[in-house]
Amino acid sequence: MDHSQIIQHHFKNTFEKGLLDELSQNPFFELKKGDELRHQAQSIVRYTPLVVSGSIRVTRIDENGKEILMYFIKEKESCFLSITASLNNNFSTIDSLRAVIDEPTQFIAITDEQIRKWNNIYKSWRDYIANIYNKRFVDFFSIIDNVVFKSVDQKMLTAMEDFKDENNEIHMTHQELALRIGSAREVVSRLLKGLEKDGKIELSRKKIKIVSAL
Template sequence: MLEEIKKNYGHLFEDELLQEINDIGVIKHVNSGDELIRTGQYLSAMPLLIDGVVKVMREDEDGFELMLYFLEKGETCAMTLSCCTGSSVSEIRAVAETDSSLLMIPVEKMEEWLGKYKSWRNFIFDSYHQRLMEVLATIDSIAFKKMDERLLEYLKNKSKYYNDSEIKVTHQDIAFDLHTSRVVISRLLKRLEKTNRIKLNRNSIKLIDID
């Protein structure tokens, strides 16, 4: 496991910290669609993403969800950090977008390392900053962009995370992520198909030209 940790975090952490992560971290494998964190959950460990993609969402009282950002390998979730350090419940829901592997770090170690390793402090602060910028980008998108612009940005990001021009996603999935109706998404996708920018298939979308 140490080699896998070094591959993802060796450029960030010193050897002593990498060894500690290897000694106390617990590997967790999840399948696409598995729920990793639910709203209202108390967290006893912080996840470091070793492989895969995780989708982080905000859920309202009626169960409607808004996608905040994606996590990729080598990253962690600032919302999780806040819950761990403050002993509060989770305000977000996280679901595996693809089959993923996570390294679970106990809360007490996370706090200990903040005082022990400068590289860990920098990683935590950088993670907070990056997640904040992504949340602000989501807010800006909702406030200032039209739905067709948000849809295009969503498809580009999906393609990047899957590293594939064909995205396995339903119209309803997109509607949930963008907090709109399936009818609106279907209409916009058909418009994109008519202009030869995408190809609609059953439960998948082929990107042709959305640059």
């Protein structure tokens, strides 16, 4: 399928025909894991991604340079902070954000002007934005729950269950796992070595294998 057919197939039950036709004319990107959106080209800095497949990790850099996970943009999702900035025509709120491709990803690039125009024209676009907002509010409540009520080891075990594949393997470094739970790599490495000593996991380069119930 060409890009237009892919867009029509993925979003035919989400957007009305006029919007689908417009989306089909927008730039279509395919990026690999580790690519950073802001560094691909100046032409897409002011674009908001609408993910067709894959996943984008959105983090925030605080004043001390610490990177904090905000959320993931997955299939048929978009960046609600970028959408909000576009609707308000105020991009200062997203200056500290970083968007990195978490797995091979296809996405449509949407301009801030289009976001504002479509909000006035298409009901399906307004409904889509409302759904994105609702989902992110739920995500943020989950983040607050994790930060306030869960210990680091509980958060790490939850993340490992979430990210394991069908072979009970987690393909990420200790640093990547630490980023996902908002902790330090040294803390995560110490906890993982404790689990390995207890015979619950096996550690190798960029891979954690769960061998017994956590």
